Amino acid sequence: MQRLRELSRRVEAVYGEIAETFSAYQQQRGLNCRSGCGECCLQPTIEATVLEMIPLALHLFDQGKAEQTLTQLEELTEPQGCFFYQKQSFDGKQGQCSVYQQRPSICRLFGAAGYRDKQGKTSLSVCKVIKTDRPVPYQDTLIALESDPPPMMIMAKEQVNELDYELGKQHLPINDALQQALERVLFKAWYSGMNDDQQIA
Numbered sequence: 001m002q003r004l005r006e007l008s009r010r011v012e013a014v015y016g017e018i019a020e021t022f023s024a025y026q027q028q029r030g031l032n033c034r035s036g037c038g039e040c041c042l043q044p045t046i047e048a049t050v051l052e053m054i055p056l057a058l059h060l061f062d063q064g065k066a067e068q069t070l071t072q073l074e075e076l077t078e079p080q081g082c083f084f085y086q087k088q089s090f091d092g093k094q095g096q097c098s099v100y101q102q103r104p105s106i107c108r109l110f111g112a113a114g115y116r117d118k119q120g121k122t123s124l125s126v127c128k129v130i131k132t133d134r135p136v137p138y139q140d141t142l143i144a145l146e147s148d149p150p151p152m153m154i155m156a157k158e159q160v161n162e163l164d165y166e167l168g169k170q171h172l173p174i175n176d177a178l179q180q181a182l183e184r185v186l187f188k189a190w191y192s193g194m195n196d197d198q199q200i201a
């Protein structure tokens with residue numbers, strides 16, 4: 001369990017750097033998310049690795065909510081948006097993240113981020129809401145792509161996932177990744193408890 005907590009601290013340290021880098025670029029280019037927008041969180045296609053969900057799984061464990069959350073996740077019958085998104089509008093597009101401090105890396109890149117296209121050139125991924133809301137900053141950013149390159153999505157994800165190859169190698173739907181992270185945390189906690197008992201005996 002100690003090793004998992006140490007790994008989680010290292011993941012969170014990288015999360016801090018990622019959030020700072022991407023937020024600074026988005027602010028500077030005027031491409032930050034609309035306040036209260038939750039369209040990304042609603043998408044069943046949103047993915048994370050088990051490693052990225054370890055800080056959240058440990059947080060839930062420390063709050064005594066790991067088993068209850070695991071049961072709720074197991075009861076989900078079809079792919080859906082993030083379990084931790086709290087809808088605040090009828091259509092669900094307005095809402096908030098209930099685990100903001102522990103959110104995985106993909107959520108720290110929402111809005112605008114760089115990627116390599118098929119020719120290996122730097123391209124910009126911008127959410128459609130921002131493109132509609134802020135057409136001028138979007139066009140200006142496209143023009144300035146070479147002189148002011150965006151932070152790259154893949155670099156941010158690799159920075160996290162290289163901390164543990166096994167847990168970081170596979171991208172899963174976000175709720176499945178959390179489910180597996182919770183299973184791992186609960187197993188490690190149970191195993192640590194067993195060892196403590198044996199030492200006491």
Ligand code: SF4
Pocket residue numbers: 040041046082083084085086096097098099100103104107174
């Ligand atoms: S963890 Fe939070 S920010 Fe990320 S998808 Fe879920 S609700 Fe949205």
